Amino acid sequence: MNAATLASRLLTERPRPRGIADWRHAHWLAVATVCLGAFLGQLDASVIALVFPAIGRDFDAGFAAVEWVALAYLLVLVALLAPIGWLSDRVGRKTMYIGGFAVFGLSSLGAGFAGGLWALVGCRAVQAVGAAMMQANSVALVARGVPERAMRRALGIQASAQGLGLALGPSLGGLLVEHASWRWVFWVNVPIAVFGIVAGWYLLPRTRTCASDAPAAPAAVPGPRLAGAGRSEARLSEARHSEARLSEARLDGPREDARFDLPGMLLLTGATTALLLALSTASGLPLPGWAVAALLLASTALTLALVRQERRAARPILAPGLINTSGVRSGLVVALIGYLLLFCPLVLGPVLLTGAGVSTAHAGLVVTLLPAAFAFAATVGGGLLPRAWSDVTRCRLGALLAAAGLLLFAVLPASVAAAPPLLIAGYGLGLLLPANNALVMRAIPAQCSAVGGGMVNMARSLGTALGMALSVLGVHLAGAESGGRTVLLILAAVAAAAALLTRPARA
Known part of the structure; x- marks a missing residue:
C-alpha cells in the first residue's frame, strides 16, 4: 500500500x-x-x-x-x-x-x-x-x-x-x-x-x-443524500425516520479545491499570540512595561491587517461574510463574555473564600457549585422554562441571572453566603451559552459549520484567557479581598451587557 x-x-x-x-x-x-x-x-x-x-x-x-x-x-x-x-x-x-x-x-x-x-x-x-x-x-x-x-x-x-x-x-x-x-x-x-x-x-x-462517492446523476437524486448500493445511512434514516434526519442527509458533498489562506493564518496567529502574551503578564510572566505596550500595539496592527486580508482573500479563514451575518457577530461576542464570566469566579472564588477563613478543601467544594449549576441548567434546567420561549429570551434571562449571581457574590460575605450566588450565576450561564451557540449555528450555512464552530470555540478560548488574566490582574492591583470584589462587580455589569447584545438571526 x-x-x-x-x-x-x-x-x-x-x-x-x-x-x-x-x-x-x-x-x-x-x-x-x-x-x-x-x-x-x-x-x-x-x-x-x-x-x-x-x-x-x-x-x-x-x-x-x-x-x-x-x-x-x-x-x-x-x-x-x-x-x-x-x-x-x-x-x-x-x-x-x-x-x-x-x-x-x-x-x-x-x-x-x-x-x-x-x-x-x-x-x-x-x-x-x-x-x-x-x-x-x-x-x-x-x-x-x-x-x-x-x-x-x-x-x-x-x-x-x-x-x-x-x-x-x-x-x-x-x-x-x-x-x-x-x-x-x-x-x-x-x-x-x-x-x-x-x-x-x-x-x-x-x-x-x-x-x-458522489452521485453519477445528481439531478435524479431527490435530496443531498449519499449514492451507492441503496443501503446508505442517509437513505435508511430518511426512509424510516424522516422527522429526525441525521447529518448524513446534510452531507456537503465534494468541494472544489481552494488555496489555503496562509497569510490569514499567520496574521491570526501573530495577533492572538501578541494579545495573550500581553495578558499573561497579569499572571506572572516577567515582561517590562514597554514590552507589554509593544505587544498590545502589535496585536492591534496585526488584527487590522487580518481584517484587510480576510476581506480580499478568495477563501478566508475567518470568513467575514459569516461574521457579518445577522446574529453571528453578536453571538460570538456573547460566547466570549459567557466563558469570561464562567472562568473568572473559578479563579477568584478560592481566593476570596480562603481569605475569609474558609479551608482550601471547603473552598474547592463551594466553587464547584458554579460549574455544577452550569451543567444542570445546560441539560435539564432549561426544561423548567416554558417551551414557547425562544433562544433569544433564554439568552437574556441567563445573562441577567448571571449578573445577579455575580453581584450577590461581590457584596455578600464570602464565608457565609457564597453558595447561593454561585448557584444562581452557574444556572444563568447554563441557560445563556447553549442557547447562544444554537443561535449562532442556525445562522451559519451547513457547508461552513466547522468554520463557524471553530469561531465559537475561539471566542470561548479567548474568554477563558481573559477571565484568568482579569482575575489575577485585579488581585495583583488591589489585593485579594478588594480586587476580587471589584472584578466581580465588573463581571456583573458585563453580564448585563450580554443580555442587551443578544440578537436573533435574520435571513
Missing part, C-alpha cells in the same frame, strides 16, 4: 454500522461522543494549574517558566481553531475529530514521560493541536447531527460535559498529585482518547463524501 492509498483511506469517512445508523435515537450517541471530547478538553484545562508547583519542584524551574506549560497550549489552541475549522469543512469533520483524539492521546502520553520542562512544553503545544481538531468540530458535529428540534438540548448537553470537566478537574488533579505523580494528570487522558477514537469511528455520522 503506497502513501497516497493510505492517506486516501485515512481521510475517507466510513459510515456507521447499519444497526446504529438505523436507530431513531442514534444522534444522541453522536452527541455523547462529542461530549467525551468536550469533557476531556475542559478537564485538562482546569487540572493543569494544580500541577504547576509539582512540575516546578521536579524540574527545578520558577513559576514564570512553568507557566509556559499552560501558555503554549493556549497560544496554539487559539491560533489553530479557525484554520482547522476551515480545513475540516473540506476534509470532513468526523475525520478531523477522530484525529484530534489520536493527537491528544499520543501527546498526553509524551507529556507524562517528558524528561525536561521544555520537552513538556513542546508536548503541550502538540496536545493543543489535537484539542483544536476536536474543539473546532464539536459544535458543528452536534448542530448538524441532530434534528432541528433537539439542537438546543444537544448543545446544552455538550456544554454540561464541559462543566463537568471543569468541576472534576481540581479534585482529580489534587488526588493524582497527592497520591501518585503530576505525570498521571497527562496519562489519565490516554485511555479516554482511545475510547474516543473507537466511539467516533462507530458512532459519529459521515460529514463528507469523496468524489468517487
Whole structure:
C-alpha cells in the first residue's frame, strides 16, 4: 500500500454500522461522543494549574517558566481553531475529530514521560493541536447531527460535559498529585482518547463524501443524500425516520479545491499570540512595561491587517461574510463574555473564600457549585422554562441571572453566603451559552459549520484567557479581598451587557 492509498483511506469517512445508523435515537450517541471530547478538553484545562508547583519542584524551574506549560497550549489552541475549522469543512469533520483524539492521546502520553520542562512544553503545544481538531468540530458535529428540534438540548448537553470537566478537574488533579505523580494528570487522558477514537469511528455520522462517492446523476437524486448500493445511512434514516434526519442527509458533498489562506493564518496567529502574551503578564510572566505596550500595539496592527486580508482573500479563514451575518457577530461576542464570566469566579472564588477563613478543601467544594449549576441548567434546567420561549429570551434571562449571581457574590460575605450566588450565576450561564451557540449555528450555512464552530470555540478560548488574566490582574492591583470584589462587580455589569447584545438571526 503506497502513501497516497493510505492517506486516501485515512481521510475517507466510513459510515456507521447499519444497526446504529438505523436507530431513531442514534444522534444522541453522536452527541455523547462529542461530549467525551468536550469533557476531556475542559478537564485538562482546569487540572493543569494544580500541577504547576509539582512540575516546578521536579524540574527545578520558577513559576514564570512553568507557566509556559499552560501558555503554549493556549497560544496554539487559539491560533489553530479557525484554520482547522476551515480545513475540516473540506476534509470532513468526523475525520478531523477522530484525529484530534489520536493527537491528544499520543501527546498526553509524551507529556507524562517528558524528561525536561521544555520537552513538556513542546508536548503541550502538540496536545493543543489535537484539542483544536476536536474543539473546532464539536459544535458543528452536534448542530448538524441532530434534528432541528433537539439542537438546543444537544448543545446544552455538550456544554454540561464541559462543566463537568471543569468541576472534576481540581479534585482529580489534587488526588493524582497527592497520591501518585503530576505525570498521571497527562496519562489519565490516554485511555479516554482511545475510547474516543473507537466511539467516533462507530458512532459519529459521515460529514463528507469523496468524489468517487458522489452521485453519477445528481439531478435524479431527490435530496443531498449519499449514492451507492441503496443501503446508505442517509437513505435508511430518511426512509424510516424522516422527522429526525441525521447529518448524513446534510452531507456537503465534494468541494472544489481552494488555496489555503496562509497569510490569514499567520496574521491570526501573530495577533492572538501578541494579545495573550500581553495578558499573561497579569499572571506572572516577567515582561517590562514597554514590552507589554509593544505587544498590545502589535496585536492591534496585526488584527487590522487580518481584517484587510480576510476581506480580499478568495477563501478566508475567518470568513467575514459569516461574521457579518445577522446574529453571528453578536453571538460570538456573547460566547466570549459567557466563558469570561464562567472562568473568572473559578479563579477568584478560592481566593476570596480562603481569605475569609474558609479551608482550601471547603473552598474547592463551594466553587464547584458554579460549574455544577452550569451543567444542570445546560441539560435539564432549561426544561423548567416554558417551551414557547425562544433562544433569544433564554439568552437574556441567563445573562441577567448571571449578573445577579455575580453581584450577590461581590457584596455578600464570602464565608457565609457564597453558595447561593454561585448557584444562581452557574444556572444563568447554563441557560445563556447553549442557547447562544444554537443561535449562532442556525445562522451559519451547513457547508461552513466547522468554520463557524471553530469561531465559537475561539471566542470561548479567548474568554477563558481573559477571565484568568482579569482575575489575577485585579488581585495583583488591589489585593485579594478588594480586587476580587471589584472584578466581580465588573463581571456583573458585563453580564448585563450580554443580555442587551443578544440578537436573533435574520435571513
